[in-house]
Amino acid sequence: MSNLQVLGRTNFAQLNWFEQWWAAWYLWIRDPTIATGLMSFLMHEIVYFGRCIPWIIIDSMPYFRQWKLQPDKVPTRAEQWECTKYVLFSHFTIELPAIWFFHPIAELFGLSTWQVPFPSWKEFVPQVIFFFFFEDAFHYFAHQLLHYGPFYKHIHKLHHKYSAPFGLAAEFAHPIEVFILGTGTLAGPFLYVAIFKQLHIATVYVWVILRLCQAIDAHSGYDFPWSLQHIFPLWSGADHHDFHHMAFVNNYSTSFRYLDYLFGTDNKYRAYKEKLATEKNVTDQVTFKKKLEEEVEKEGVRAEAEAESGKWGCESSAGWWGAKKKSE
Ligand SMILES: [Zn+2]
Numbered sequence: 001m002s003n004l005q006v007l008g009r010t011n012f013a014q015l016n017w018f019e020q021w022w023a024a025w026y027l028w029i030r031d032p033t034i035a036t037g038l039m040s041f042l043m044h045e046i047v048y049f050g051r052c053i054p055w056i057i058i059d060s061m062p063y064f065r066q067w068k069l070q071p072d073k074v075p076t077r078a079e080q081w082e083c084t085k086y087v088l089f090s091h092f093t094i095e096l097p098a099i100w101f102f103h104p105i106a107e108l109f110g111l112s113t114w115q116v117p118f119p120s121w122k123e124f125v126p127q128v129i130f131f132f133f134f135e136d137a138f139h140y141f142a143h144q145l146l147h148y149g150p151f152y153k154h155i156h157k158l159h160h161k162y163s164a165p166f167g168l169a170a171e172f173a174h175p176i177e178v179f180i181l182g183t184g185t186l187a188g189p190f191l192y193v194a195i196f197k198q199l200h201i202a203t204v205y206v207w208v209i210l211r212l213c214q215a216i217d218a219h220s221g222y223d224f225p226w227s228l229q230h231i232f233p234l235w236s237g238a239d240h241h242d243f244h245h246m247a248f249v250n251n252y253s254t255s256f257r258y259l260d261y262l263f264g265t266d267n268k269y270r271a272y273k274e275k276l277a278t279e280k281n282v283t284d285q286v287t288f289k290k291k292l293e294e295e296v297e298k299e300g301v302r303a304e305a306e307a308e309s310g311k312w313g314c315e316s317s318a319g320w321w322g323a324k325k326k327s328e
């Protein structure tokens, strides 16, 4: 019996709304490779741009400037449009063709795709947590490699175009970078299913949606009192990654802060935060913060030039390695 015949015999009355929709989609498209590919692409576009819209609105409202990490650097309409065009171009020319391999690779590793019902939350929550930690560690080391001379110059420099990032800039990156860092997002699920033999692609979608939101929020440029890192201190958030763009060095991980803390690659960030904390004792707080930001950025420009010169082991070109070398 073919997969479609098995699916066609499903008792739809026993499924929840989402599972019914899922089964109907695969039955309607008939070709599982196209069904998975199309759904993955649409999901990516809807989540990516959907999550960016609130940040575009927030950027257009001066009221929110009080929580902007670099308040003098609000993206212009032209910058946002230029970034959108590049991201769309990259989605359609690189990700769309690549996405057609997703279903065959998923099946090869043994992921459930068209099957319903979905796993229970007790099953998928620990899996998603594992993917978060796996990706964070992968990203931490791969990102530092991208800061090494030739890799930085020819690949990662594009992503660092914005010293004050905004939501849309999350995927503003060279295709090779998209591939390298995307590996960290998908290698976790593939590794998991290779070991435990049980994983549904719907769980991978939940993970990818959360990861997309994390990446966009980390680039948003805003730190609100209600931002996740104030509730869950292990979380990186925009405050952590905005500093990476401003200072060029430090804060290489994505979701969590602990690796940068453990390896000492957040030393400059923490020194900056300490200085910033003395702000309340200063009369002109705006000028004080601006001066501090300028200093960090100036240092960042110097560090970027040093990284581009390709000296492996200099502090700016390799965070963890550089920090280690310095302490020796
Ligand atoms: Zn970087």
Ligand SMILES: [Zn+2]
Binding pocket: 159, 165, 170, 219, 241, 245
């Ligand atoms: Zn970034």
